[in-house]
Amino acid sequence: MKNLNRKKMILKTASMTAASLLFLSGCITHPLEKPVPQRPVIQGVKIQIVKKQIIPSYNKVVGTIIPQKRARLSSKIMGRILSITVSQGEHVTQGTALVFISARAIQNKEKEALNHYKQSLFALEEAEQEKKLALVTWKRYRNLFAQKAISPQEMDEISTKKKLADLELSQAESAVKMGKSSLNQTKIMLSYSEIDAPFSGIVIKKIAHSGDMAIPGSPLLILEDNSEYFLKAHPEENLLPVLKKGMKIQVKIPSFSKTIEGEIVRINPVVNPETRTFPIKISLKGKGLKSGVYATAEIPDGKKRVILVPEKAIVRKGDLTGVYTINSQGIVSYRLVQTGNRIKGSTEIASGLRPGDRILVQGLSHVIDGGIIKPSNSISSSNSGTTP
Secondary structure, three states: OHHHHHHHHHHHHHHHHHHHHHHHHHHOOOOOOOOOOOOOEOOOOEEEEOOEEEEEEEEEEEEEEEEOOEEEEEOOOOEEEEEEOOOOOOEEOOOOEEEEEOOHHHHHHHHHHHHHHHHHHHHHHHHHHHHHHHHHHHHHHHHHHHOOOOOHHHHHHHHHHHHHHHHHHHHHHHHHHHHHHHHHHHHHHHHOOEEEOOOOEEEEEEOOOOOOEEOOOOEEEEEEOOOOEEEEEOOEHHHOOOOOOOOEEEEEEHHHOEEEEEEEEEEOOOOOOOOOEOOEEEEEOOOOOOOOOEEEEEEEEEEEEEEEEEHHHOEEEOOEEEEEEEOOOOEEEEEEOEEEEEEOOEEEEEEOOOOOOEEEEEOHHHOOOOOEOOHHHOEOOOOEEEOO
């Protein structure tokens, strides 16, 4: 009897335990599975398949822009600078007086030379009168001597006076020439007290100022002709057969963010044995050029195959440069690229893309990195595709 009751108790306890477990199991909640995120669908873009193209190849040669003319204006006489009429950076025209220098000593010499010249002219006038008189007297005595009216001694005296008159006239003429030459020299020296612009241009440097002492040979101003500039470059010797006078060259000026066309105007065919280069001079046409600026000449040297993409496909994010690419599932991703030259609305891609890659070239304002372009919404072709 006791055993029977014990079994009933065990069964009852087991039933209650099982019921409790079932109840508890019903109360336990299982964690929900994470939902798969939905990628944003991108529309209104244009797709292009990357391929290589044949373009001209260029050899880049660096150089420096130089002016057509540059002059270091200095004094030819010593004296105190009275005034300098221009400032640095000012444009001047040819013949404009730029510097005035005190020249009192030369002015005094000019007065003395002028007085001597006037005296020599007066002496010349007297010598001419004396010669005329001596010639008339000599002719009269010659007639008398022919008539034997005078002695040979008297004739010799008159002839000697005539010769002396001729000599005095010759000396007076020499004195006039010397006086005139001396006067001209002093005038030339006096003209050095004013320094004029030898050509039209810009004063790029003002070295001296009013009150300074002008010393012969020491520069006072530096003037530059800004009407035309040249690029002076030194290509490598292997380009010597390629370059010709009159050849058109594209010149890039990074500091001005501009590219201008130039023309080779001078080629020195002598190669420097140390650098293996030779000098050339390229004429540049354009406004706003400055001397001393760094520039690059692009010299054509053949053809090459490169990847070109439209400039509008390039996306810059801060210091990063890249393009939006599309994989086989239509997922868009931002890929970094290294760009090269710009060619007529396209940009050369040095690295980051391969032929066959698909990129977005239009509607980039709608693009989200990680978005998707569904095949049903795209049109593919060998060159490009469009999505509505």
